[in-house]
Amino acid sequence: MSGRDVTDTIVGFARTLRAAGVDADHERTRLMIRALGHVSAANRDEVYWAGRVTLCSTPDDLPRYDRCFAAYFAGETPRLARSAPPVVIVRHTATPVGEPGEQEEGESGLTPAGVSEVEVLRTRDVAGLTAAERDEVHRLLGMLRAGRMSRVSRRFLPARRGRLDQRRTVRAMLRQGGEIGVLHRRRHRRRPRRVVLLIDVSGSMAAYADTLLRLAHALVRSEPRATEVFTLGTRLTRVTAELRHRDPATAMTAVSAAIPDWSGGTRLGAELKEFLTGSRARGAIVVIASDGWERGDASLLGDQMARLSRLAHQVIWVNPHKGRIGYEPLTAGMRVSLPHVDEFIAGHSLAAYERLARLLAGG
Amino acid sequence: MKVLGNLGGVRSPSELGRKLEEHDYLADEGLAVACFLALRMGRPLFLEGEAGVGKTELAKTLAKVLDAPLIRLQCYEGLDAAQALYDWDFPRQLLHLKAAETAGVRDVGKLEDDLYDRRFLIRRPLLRAIEEPGSVLLVDEIDRADDEFEAFLLEVLSDFTISIPELGTIRAERPPVVIVTSNRTREVHDALKRRCLYHWLEHPSHEREVAIIRRRLPESTELLAEQVATAVHRLRGRDLLKPPGIAESLDWTEALLALGARELDPGLAAATLGAVLKYREDQQAALADWGRRPG
Numbered sequence: 001m002s003g004r005d006v007t008d009t010i011v012g013f014a015r016t017l018r019a020a021g022v023d024a025d026h027e028r029t030r031l032m033i034r035a036l037g038h039v040s041a042a043n044r045d046e047v048y049w050a051g052r053v054t055l056c057s058t059p060d061d062l063p064r065y066d067r068c069f070a071a072y073f074a075g076e077t078p079r080l081a082r083s084a085p086p087v088v089i090v091r092h093t094a095t096p097v098g099e100p101g102e103q104e105e106g107e108s109g110l111t112p113a114g115v116s117e118v119e120v121l122r123t124r125d126v127a128g129l130t131a132a133e134r135d136e137v138h139r140l141l142g143m144l145r146a147g148r149m150s151r152v153s154r155r156f157l158p159a160r161r162g163r164l165d166q167r168r169t170v171r172a173m174l175r176q177g178g179e180i181g182v183l184h185r186r187r188h189r190r191r192p193r194r195v196v197l198l199i200d201v202s203g204s205m206a207a208y209a210d211t212l213l214r215l216a217h218a219l220v221r222s223e224p225r226a227t228e229v230f231t232l233g234t235r236l237t238r239v240t241a242e243l244r245h246r247d248p249a250t251a252m253t254a255v256s257a258a259i260p261d262w263s264g265g266t267r268l269g270a271e272l273k274e275f276l277t278g279s280r281a282r283g284a285i286v287v288i289a290s291d292g293w294e295r296g297d298a299s300l301l302g303d304q305m306a307r308l309s310r311l312a313h314q315v316i317w318v319n320p321h322k323g324r325i326g327y328e329p330l331t332a333g334m335r336v337s338l339p340h341v342d343e344f345i346a347g348h349s350l351a352a353y354e355r356l357a358r359l360l361a362g363g
Numbered sequence: 364m365k366v367l368g369n370l371g372g373v374r375s376p377s378e379l380g381r382k383l384e385e386h387d388y389l390a391d392e393g394l395a396v397a398c399f400l401a402l403r404m405g406r407p408l409f410l411e412g413e414a415g416v417g418k419t420e421l422a423k424t425l426a427k428v429l430d431a432p433l434i435r436l437q438c439y440e441g442l443d444a445a446q447a448l449y450d451w452d453f454p455r456q457l458l459h460l461k462a463a464e465t466a467g468v469r470d471v472g473k474l475e476d477d478l479y480d481r482r483f484l485i486r487r488p489l490l491r492a493i494e495e496p497g498s499v500l501l502v503d504e505i506d507r508a509d510d511e512f513e514a515f516l517l518e519v520l521s522d523f524t525i526s527i528p529e530l531g532t533i534r535a536e537r538p539p540v541v542i543v544t545s546n547r548t549r550e551v552h553d554a555l556k557r558r559c560l561y562h563w564l565e566h567p568s569h570e571r572e573v574a575i576i577r578r579r580l581p582e583s584t585e586l587l588a589e590q591v592a593t594a595v596h597r598l599r600g601r602d603l604l605k606p607p608g609i610a611e612s613l614d615w616t617e618a619l620l621a622l623g624a625r626e627l628d629p630g631l632a633a634a635t636l637g638a639v640l641k642y643r644e645d646q647q648a649a650l651a652d653w654g655r656r657p658g
Contacts, residue, residue, distance in 0.1 A: 027557060031406075035560075038403040039376065039396060046376060049396035053560040057553065059411070062563060154441025155511070167445065170453035174478060178460045273602075282548070303644070307604075 006041070007033055010051075013072050017055060020064045024055040031055075044073070122350040125323060127207035137211065137350050142248045144218040144354070148226060149362030150190040151283070151313075162187030192226040193285055193313065195219065195360055198275065200290035201231045201259055202266040208320045208347065209262070210252075212289050215353045217243045217251050219360070228280060232290065233261035236271040266293060268333055269300035276304060281311040285360060289318040289347055292334030302336030309340040318347035318356060373399065379428070388417070388424035389567075389575050397562040398425060407520055407541035409556055412564030415608020418544040422501035425540065434539070435501045436488035438508035444515065448525060450485045459483070479529035489519055492539040500539040506549040517555050567609055569596050575609060576616050583616050590627040591616050595639065601652070603645045615639040629653055 014029040032054040039046035048069055056065050121129075126137060158165065168184035197216050201209040209231075216229045220243040231237045242254035256262070268290065275281070286308060294301050309315050317337065321327050323346035329338055338344060343359060346352045373379045379402075380395035390398070398421070401408035410418045426433035436447060456478050468474055492500035502516065519525065523535035543559060545551055567575060569592055576588040583591075591612055599606045607615075618638040624631050633650060640646045 023553075031404075031560075034404060035400050038400055045392055046396055049376075049393045050400060052393070053397045053400060053408075053562050056563075057556045057561050058550075059547075059563050153509075154439070155443065155509070156441075167450070167453065170457060171451075174453075174456055174460065178457065178464065277604075280549075 006036060010036070013051070013068070014055065016068050016072050017065065020068050022055065022061045022064050022068075023057060028055050028057075047073075122354075124350075125320075125348045126211045126350075127320070127348065134211070138214050138248065140350060141211070141214045141218050141353065144215070144222075144357055146219055146222045146357035147361030148192040148195070148223045149285075149360065151193045153189040153191045155189045156186040157189045159185050159187040161185060192223050194226045194228070194283065195223070195285045195287060196228045196280060196312075197230070198272075198286065198288045198290070199229065199231050200233070200266060200268070200288075201262055202233045202293070203263040204266070204291055204293045205289075205320070206263050208289075211353075212318075212347070213239075213243075213252065213255055214248060215356070217248055219357070220244060221246070228284075230275060231255075231259050231261075232266060232268060232271050232288075233259070234264040234267060235261055236274050237261075265295045266290070267296045268292070268294045269296050269298070269302075269304050272301065272304040272308065276307055276311065281308055283311075283313050285314045285316065286312040287316045287318060287356070287360075288337075289320075290333075291319055291321055292317075292329070292331045292337060294331070294333030298332035298336050301333050302340075305337045305340040309342075314342045315340060316343040316345065316356070316359065317341045318345055318352075320346070320348040322346040323348035323352060373402065373428075375399070382428045383421075383424055386424045386427045387578050388420060389571055389578060390421070391567070391571065394421070394562065394564065397560055401542075401560050402540060404560070405538055407543055407559040409543045409545070409551075409559035409561045410564055411545045411547050411561070413566070413606065413608060414546050415610035416564045416566055417609055418542075418564060419501065419503055422499060422503075422542040422544075425542070426499040429497070429499060429540065431540070432495055432498045433501060434488050434492045434495070434498050435503060437503050438505050438512065440507060440509050442508050442512045446487060447489050447512070447515075448487050448519075449490045449527060450487065451479070451529075452483045452485050456483050481530070484527070484530070489516075490525055490533065492541075493519075493523055493525055493533060493535040495539070496535075496537040498539045500541045502541065502543045504546060505543050505551055505555075506545040506547060510552065513552050513555050517552075517558060520555075520558050566599060566606075569593070572596070572609060572612060576612060579613055580616050580620065583620055584625055586626050587616065587619065587624060591619070594627065594632065598639070598649060601648065603640070603648065604642045605640070605645060607639045611639045 010033050011029060014024040014032070017024040032051050035050040035054050036047065039050050041047060051069065052062070052065055056062060121133060121136060121140075124133075126134060129137065156165070158168065162185045165184040165186035168186070169182070172181055172184065173179065197219065199209065199212045199216060201213075205212075213229075213231075216227075216239075220227045220229060220240065224244060228238070228240050229243055231239055237259050239255050239258050242258050243251050245251040245254060305315075319329070319334070322329075322344065329335060329344075345356060345359070347356070373382060376392070376395040376399040379399045380390050380392070383390045383395070383398075397408055400406070410421065412418060422435075423433055459478060460474075463474055463477070486494065488500070492498050505513070505516070508516075520541060523538045524532055526532040541559075543555075566572075572592040572595070573585075573588045576583060576591060577585065580588075595607050595612045595615070615635060615638045618635040619627065619631060622631060622635065632653065636646050636649065640649055
């Protein structure tokens with residue numbers, strides 16, 4: 001192959017990879033072409049590895065890379081499966097927060113609510129709201145700005161009070177010819193504590209999932225660098241990136257596209273286990289929003305909850321049904337989980353979500 | 364033209380693999396190609412994989428192969444420039460100042476130059492790696508550091524220069540060979556990965572693991588190495604909190620050898636289980652398994 005052929009081949013290969021969802025951009029492609037100059041191009045294995053170390057960047061890329069490599073260098077364009085199952089059953093696509101004007105024209109629905117109407121709406125169960133009322137709740141959630149409790153970072157900041165900052169003090173002394181001048185001080189910096197939200201989007205939670213994701217959006221927008229969101233259903237899906245859009249409607253559309261298992265069953269224990277192997281729970285506040293309806297083995301869920309409570313800073317369980325009068329945590333999943341939960345709160349109304357936000361702010 | 368990293372006369376990935384083997388590190392083809400390219404292209408190698416698959420060991424062995432000094436920077440949260448790059452030895456500077464005063468030194472300019480002399484400079488790993496031509500720099504467990512450090516490391520890895528206000532810019536004569544490892548407890552920023560060649564390290568295959576045990580612990584019998592590798596392999600297949608790595612296989616074999624074992628039996632396995640499984644839940648699961656399938 002001439003140099004030109006190599007370039008064309010590799011650029012084509014990178015395009016195939018991108019179509020399969022591997023982030024093999026221009027820069028990485030150039031790197032692979034450079035790498036090929038150092039290995040023998042006739043050796044298929046060396047070409048494979050040269051491509052793998054330059055074009056891939058996470059373990060998730062590897063199976064896609066293997067598939068594309070096998071197909072592309074066998075002379076065919078591989079099936080462009082972006083990710084596994086494209087099963088979207090019901091679109092609970094979050095009703096976009098349209099302009100207030102549009103709603104007024106359409107149904108007889110609510111105009112942007114007055115103070116007293118908001119007060120009533122705040123405590124009502126979102127499952128029983130009309131579409132227009134729910135839009136209003138979503139609009140209010142969109143305005144929610146939540147604070148975040150902080151943790152002590154290992155890094156230092158200059159401060160007025162605190163421990164002596166030897167380095168800066170001595171440095172200032174040297175500058176002044178050895179005279180002790182000001183004593184500089186430093187203290188540990190504080191960083192927002194990480195919050196991980198695990199939102200159940202299975203069938204039994206269908207009435208709340210949309211609103212909970214709106215809440216998640218508000219929390220991600222308030223502390224983008226210290227919030228992670230996953231959905232639970234038949235599989236664990238990370239939706240943090242999708243929720244980073246500023247606009248709630250765009251974010252919700254992106255999230256519904258990303259979740260493959262809306263309204264399916266739940267395997268809480270198995271998914272929690274998967275989540276814990278990533279050890280993303282360490283030191284975080286983990287919020288589980290679910291009714292605890294476990295299809296799988298409840299004892300697995302119990303074990304995982306025990307592990308979670310040892311890893312996490314705090315475990316908060318938000319159950320929409322807890323807001324109902326006479327609710328008892330009777331589902332098997334709920335019963336095995338409760339001993340390992342620090343806070344068990346309701347999650348059915350705007351007021352309940354605001355309470356959660358206050359809890360995360362340390363109030 | 365950028366000076367290429369120290370190649371130690373290695374001309375192909377397979378030759379590098381052989382050299383690693385001479386120093387008791389059995390690398391598979393992928394790892395050999397990854398290392399070879401990292402050396403050839405002067406790019407850092409980003410090694411990711413479960414704990415105990417031999418990431419740190421690779422850096423050590425590579426330093427031996429290249430006959431270069433290994434400089435290690437262990438990452439942790441809050442790691443800052445004063446710990447990673449350089450610091451001034453303030454107490455000694457003060458002493459020097461006092462001594463100069465007593466001696467009645469009047470030349471202020473000279474005194475200042477003296478104070479910021481290299482002998483008062485404490486060189487931390489990154490500066491040492493840049494100053495020692497062709498050294499091997501191991502940035503271990505980058506996932507434990509925070510994003511501030513990542514950004515800062517990216518800057519150093521981009522042009523291999525460090526500027527010290529009092530001394531000027533220090534440029535690497537020959538850039539170090541850089542190995543960055545991560546256990547993936549946190550996703551490392553893409554910009555940093557982009558600077559590097561990426562390699563995901565798997566657990567070794569069964570045969571390779573037997574070979575590694577035999578090679579590292581020559582006093583173990585073929586039978587024992589075979590049995591340990593099989594048992595560890597089976598443990599990895601189970602759903603454990605912390606699947607054992609090659610480091611654990613070696614520890615386990617060593618523990619068994621210390622007890623004078625020539626082959627693995629259930630009693631010995633149970634007695635030495637702490638060398639291979641470090642969680643109580645995992646130990647219980649393994650014991651239950653072995654109980655069902657004696658021998």
